[in-house]
Amino acid sequence: MSQGFSLAIDGMGGDNAPEMVVDGLELAAERHPQARFLLVGDEARLGALLARRRRAAAACALRHAPDVISSEMKPTTALRQGRQSSMRIAIDAVAAGEAAGVVSAGNTGALMALAKIVIKTMPEIDRPALAAIAPSARGDVVMLDLGANVQCDSRNLVEFAVMGDSFARAVLGLTAPSIGLLNVGSEELKGDDRVRAAAEVLRESHIGPQFHGFVEGHDIAAGTVDVVVTDGFTGNVALKTGEGALRLMRDLLRQVFTSTIPARVGYLLARPALDRLREWMDPRRYNGAILIGLNGVVVKSHGGTDPLGFAHAVDVAMDMVTHRFNDRIRDGLARLAGPEHPRAVSAAPVVATSPR
Amino acid sequence: MSQGFSLAIDGMGGDNAPEMVVDGLELAAERHPQARFLLVGDEARLGALLARRRRAAAACALRHAPDVISSEMKPTTALRQGRQSSMRIAIDAVAAGEAAGVVSAGNTGALMALAKIVIKTMPEIDRPALAAIAPSARGDVVMLDLGANVQCDSRNLVEFAVMGDSFARAVLGLTAPSIGLLNVGSEELKGDDRVRAAAEVLRESHIGPQFHGFVEGHDIAAGTVDVVVTDGFTGNVALKTGEGALRLMRDLLRQVFTSTIPARVGYLLARPALDRLREWMDPRRYNGAILIGLNGVVVKSHGGTDPLGFAHAVDVAMDMVTHRFNDRIRDGLARLAGPEHPRAVSAAPVVATSPR
Numbered sequence: 001m002s003q004g005f006s007l008a009i010d011g012m013g014g015d016n017a018p019e020m021v022v023d024g025l026e027l028a029a030e031r032h033p034q035a036r037f038l039l040v041g042d043e044a045r046l047g048a049l050l051a052r053r054r055r056a057a058a059a060c061a062l063r064h065a066p067d068v069i070s071s072e073m074k075p076t077t078a079l080r081q082g083r084q085s086s087m088r089i090a091i092d093a094v095a096a097g098e099a100a101g102v103v104s105a106g107n108t109g110a111l112m113a114l115a116k117i118v119i120k121t122m123p124e125i126d127r128p129a130l131a132a133i134a135p136s137a138r139g140d141v142v143m144l145d146l147g148a149n150v151q152c153d154s155r156n157l158v159e160f161a162v163m164g165d166s167f168a169r170a171v172l173g174l175t176a177p178s179i180g181l182l183n184v185g186s187e188e189l190k191g192d193d194r195v196r197a198a199a200e201v202l203r204e205s206h207i208g209p210q211f212h213g214f215v216e217g218h219d220i221a222a223g224t225v226d227v228v229v230t231d232g233f234t235g236n237v238a239l240k241t242g243e244g245a246l247r248l249m250r251d252l253l254r255q256v257f258t259s260t261i262p263a264r265v266g267y268l269l270a271r272p273a274l275d276r277l278r279e280w281m282d283p284r285r286y287n288g289a290i291l292i293g294l295n296g297v298v299v300k301s302h303g304g305t306d307p308l309g310f311a312h313a314v315d316v317a318m319d320m321v322t323h324r325f326n327d328r329i330r331d332g333l334a335r336l337a338g339p340e341h342p343r344a345v346s347a348a349p350v351v352a353t354s355p356r
Numbered sequence: 357m358s359q360g361f362s363l364a365i366d367g368m369g370g371d372n373a374p375e376m377v378v379d380g381l382e383l384a385a386e387r388h389p390q391a392r393f394l395l396v397g398d399e400a401r402l403g404a405l406l407a408r409r410r411r412a413a414a415a416c417a418l419r420h421a422p423d424v425i426s427s428e429m430k431p432t433t434a435l436r437q438g439r440q441s442s443m444r445i446a447i448d449a450v451a452a453g454e455a456a457g458v459v460s461a462g463n464t465g466a467l468m469a470l471a472k473i474v475i476k477t478m479p480e481i482d483r484p485a486l487a488a489i490a491p492s493a494r495g496d497v498v499m500l501d502l503g504a505n506v507q508c509d510s511r512n513l514v515e516f517a518v519m520g521d522s523f524a525r526a527v528l529g530l531t532a533p534s535i536g537l538l539n540v541g542s543e544e545l546k547g548d549d550r551v552r553a554a555a556e557v558l559r560e561s562h563i564g565p566q567f568h569g570f571v572e573g574h575d576i577a578a579g580t581v582d583v584v585v586t587d588g589f590t591g592n593v594a595l596k597t598g599e600g601a602l603r604l605m606r607d608l609l610r611q612v613f614t615s616t617i618p619a620r621v622g623y624l625l626a627r628p629a630l631d632r633l634r635e636w637m638d639p640r641r642y643n644g645a646i647l648i649g650l651n652g653v654v655v656k657s658h659g660g661t662d663p664l665g666f667a668h669a670v671d672v673a674m675d676m677v678t679h680r681f682n683d684r685i686r687d688g689l690a691r692l693a694g695p696e697h698p699r700a701v702s703a704a705p706v707v708a709t710s711p712r
Contacts (some may be wrong), residue, residue, distance in 0.1 A: 091490060136604070137607065151548055184503050184588065184592040184593065185503075187376065191506060191589070192506045192507055198449070216592075216647075217593040217597035217598075217600055218596045218597065218600030219600070220597055220600055220601075221601045221604040222603075222604070230593070232540065233547070233548065233590060234593050236572075236573065238593050240573025241576055241577070241594040242578055242597045242598065242601040243574055244573055245576075245577045245597075245599075245605075246601050246605060248493050250468065252493075252636075253609075256629040256633050259629045262625040262626065262629075263626040263628075265622070266622035266623065266624070267626060268622070269621050270619040270622030270623060270626070271622075272616070275614070277612050280608075298388040305398055
């Protein structure tokens with residue numbers, strides 16, 4: 001790539017920053033020996049941490065930022081007052097072409113607003129979307145939008161499908177990912193005008209052969225398709241509802257396995273097998289929400305994650321950079337272009353929201 | 357009650373009807389010794405089944421219906437061609453004042469369409485909603501709408517809150533159920549105009565003290581509130597996503613506990629405790645989606661349920677009849693009336709959809 005750095009890293013974002021970030025970069029540097037990171041934040045603190053992390057120190061260049069955007073700061077405040085913050089300076093490095101992407105565990109709303117304004121939306125795209133990977137019975141599933149746009153028209157949904165296709169190819173390594181449009185029933189007549197219009201365009205498009213049609217809520221965990229496309233309101237609620245159901249089940253199982261002596265013994269016997277299940281569902285494996293559709297790679301790590309989770313968010317960003325994710329999106333959208341691509345069905349104003 | 361029958365029962369609806377229905381009524385008759393059921397369907401088949409079910413036979417009167425609405429029939433076809441069907445004749449009995457409500461395990465779309473047209477929406481209500489009960493970490497939660505209206509305005513959401521309040525009082529027996537409005541964030545500025553407008557009306561209304569504000573997807577399983585209010589598109593997707601996540605977890609646990617010999621032994625030891633968990637999450641305990649806002653009680657049992665699940669759907673309908681559910685809704689809506697109850701924010705056409 002032409003940029004000097006693979007990624008700019010917000011060194012100060014996240015509940016346990018900057019220690020968690022530097023420890024995460026130590027893991028990431030081992031996994032990606034060619035990667036070069038621009039680490040942005042309090043130079044003295046970051047320098048001291050790097051002094052005891054050999055691999056991270058070798059992979060990183062430091063850039064000082066005197067300020068930090070707090071997790072409570074409103075996006076509008078972050079825009080006005082955050083010019084000297086670690087998040088903003090990391091984003092500026094992407095806009096200036098110094099780095100191909102940015103990873104931050106900081107304030108989601110601020111990251112989305114700053115990235116949109118500074119890095120800017122790709123000219124081919126109407127609105128960027130927030131995507132993530134979720135576990136399913138048949139492997140990983142890409143979901144989008146997860147809250148960048150609470151109201152979407154049919155054109156947005158079509159663009160999300162094209163972006164989700166490129167994302168699944170770049171990050172999951174699939175050659176022809178199947179794509180489903182989330183709806184209240186799988187029959188063609190179900191749902192509202194918006195999803196029906198989007199389905200019609202997708203069926204006729206170059207990704208038509210990959211388009212599975214409508215899917216329902218239970219198809220997400222079942223892994224019926226590789227990419228689940230929906231508006232940001234529904235996607236955000238669905239993702240959090242599924243996470244909540246899994247958390248409830250985990251809590252109840254913990255109660256079950258501590259409720260009686262035989263159950264405790266049973267747990268110890270089944271533990272190796274249960275541990276594999278726990279590992280498979282580990283939220284750190286799914287850390288990293290991606291704002292796609294911008295002129296650069298933007299990955300949001302969960303604020304409360306640990307070094308392993310942060311390293312996973314860096315993995316996702318590196319996959320996107322290495323596989324020239326944005327070029328793929330551009331190609332996909334160019335193939336969509338034409339009079340049959342409707343400008344809008346029931347357009348509505350965009351409202352940026354944080355994904356979790 | 358003034359009607360001759362507590363409930364009219366569609367004897368022929370459901371995958372395993374009429375056997376499953378009659379066996380379910382045998383259980384229901386034991387639980388509700390005062391109940392009188394009007395059982396509608398093929399008189400010869402139902403009569404033969406009742407001959408070997410003493411309690412059901414004592415509680416039921418038979419009414420012949422020569423036709424059955426199939427699970428594939430479109431609602432419009434059911435309306436035109438289903439006049440002699442068991443579902444329609446059972447619904448007619450409610451409209452005629454012979455029964456206070458109807459229970460059917462048949463075609464959901466047809467049941468919703470026929471009930472709306474024949475039993476009719478309460479004059480105080482703009483649109484009926486589909487509600488159900490889901491398990492949570494803190495007890496049962498009422499959710500609505502689950503797919504009766506894929507697009508809703510703020511007035512609909514407010515009415516759903518009032519109906520959900522009455523439902524939670526009648527069926528869950530709560531004295532002041534807490535109510536949450538599903539959104540993409542719990543902050544007041546989050547979400548779209550619709551949910552913000554509905555929240556404003558609810559805060560100022562007579563149920564204001566019970567109104568918790570916005571809740572997110574993970575709050576459903578956490579049991580943050582007793583009643584979760586949302587539009588039919590989001591509610592349908594959320595319910596099915598949560599069910600799908602729990603099903604995935606159950607399947608994975610089954611794999612875990614059969615994967616190794618120690619895991620099998622561990623399962624046997626923990627089994628009594630695991631069985632209590634399974635019983636608590638038993639989908640049959642949550643069988644029964646309720647179309648509320650009509651001039652009568654309408655309960656849809658899952659089509660694939662067994663006698664125990666059908667009996668539970670009858671329980672829900674009996675609770676609503678016994679606790680004069682519709683009178684409570686009327687009272688609630690009367691207290692809402694006034695110029696501050698907005699007629700609409702971003703109204704959209706109603707599209708009936710099946711809940712699952």
